[in-house]
Amino acid sequence: MAIQIGIVGMGLRGRQWVQALRRLSGYEIAACVDVDSEALQEAAAALRIPAQRCYARLEDALDDARPEAVIVATSIDHHVAPSRTVLARRIPLLVEKPFALTLRDARGLVAMASEAKVPLVVGQTYRYTGMNQTLRRFLRTGAIGRTGMVAYQVCRGNAHIRSAVTALPDGILWETAVHHIDLVRYVLGQDVVAVTVESFALPWSRLGAGASVSILLTFADGARGVYTATYDSRPASWLRIVSERGILMPWRRWLVLLDGGRIPRIVGTASHLVPPEAALIEQLARAMRTGEEPECSGRDNLNTVAVLEACARSAAERRPINPRDLFDEPV
Incomplete structure (x- = not known):
């Protein structure tokens, strides 16, 4: 069964994630979210995303589409709030770098993931x-x-x-x-x-x-x-x-x-290795299956923040x- 993925933020990086997931087997895009209705509509049209999978509110997407994992690809100053919402629902999370703009916020997200017993992966693509x-x-x-x-x-x-x-x-x-x-x-x-x-x-x-x-x-x-x-x-x-x-x-x-x-x-x-996005999403999927700590985990990335x-x-x-x-x- 394909893992159902929600993507938050349909700017450049969010669109790239849609394209990356479509090139991989084992994943299906369950929901796309953006508070900017124009950006959401443009992305949906360009990427042929069905209207019923597009949401203006993250909470609605989580309630209706019930994704098994979420990728947060919003602008760098808006990573923390949607990440908290996702982790509060005990949903595995992959969040673009930097996953927070302060160490305090980053530690808070790591603590939430630990308490929820779900993986938190940070999208440090240059590693891969x-x-x-x-x-x-x-x-x-x-x-x-x-x-x-x-x-x-x-x-x-x-x-x-x-x-x-x-x-x-x-x-x-x-x-x-x-x-x-x-x-x-x-x-x-x-x-x-x-x-x-x-x-x-x-x-x-x-x-x-x-x-x-x-x-x-x-x-x-x-x-x-x-x-x-x-x-x-x-x-x-x-x-x-x-x-x-x-x-x-x-x-x-x-x-x-x-x-x-x-x-x-x-x-x-x-x-010519697998694309960095593929390496990161596979870390998330493996952690969901086995419970092992991802290499590019939030806990490790605290040191970068x-x-x-x-x-x-x-x-x-x-x-x-x-x-x-x-x-x-x-x-």
Whole structure:
């Protein structure tokens, strides 16, 4: 029997989830929800979603369609409320990143899922691209020794920045850095124990303060990271991982090692794995079947949310902050 899925939010990401689920076997779209009737109608027409499966209120969708699991794909500033509604009904949940904009709210959702005994998966899609899976596997072989430094530069471009992002004081952290900081945590298998952050704007910025960010990271094993991101540029990005016996550099489909030889060596090729959405929804389905903790669980992702909140505080207070200290604060 196909798992009946409800999707909340029919903007770009919600539509992508509809398309992703239709390419997979074992899932059926039971309901689509959006408080914006125009957006809902446009999505229904474009994706040929039957009118009887479209709802303006989440509660009505849960009552009428009775989905077995729900995907929350609303704008990043509206993840918490629908997630609470779903978890209060004891329904398994997959919520887009960031699943909350504060550690307090994120911990609250994890507690609700634990009490309801249902899985909570966070949609950190970058973990499950072919290249990033290849990178993680190679680092785990230990072939180039310990990792000492990570340099990550992201030039996002601002042509398609949504208003929900620009309205946030630290939008670049919650919309963009959330991908990359979570990814580095994941591929290194290390949590962050200190951040020092500067938020600024490039001289030609049309978005103003906060459109660019520079982050110094310290990992639990002593490795360091340098992450910079901006919305005020043409899009491009690059990643370098400095290890004892060489420097790793993802480039297109290839994982390249610079180890002092004349010619860089290809040490990995990104395979055409299942799409990231498929990997995430399968984690949710497996957790529903077996009760096992998903790899990309809300509990694990608390550490990513803590780093992001620590970054926002560090930028505002102009001092280093240990994300772990945030867990000592009352929920």
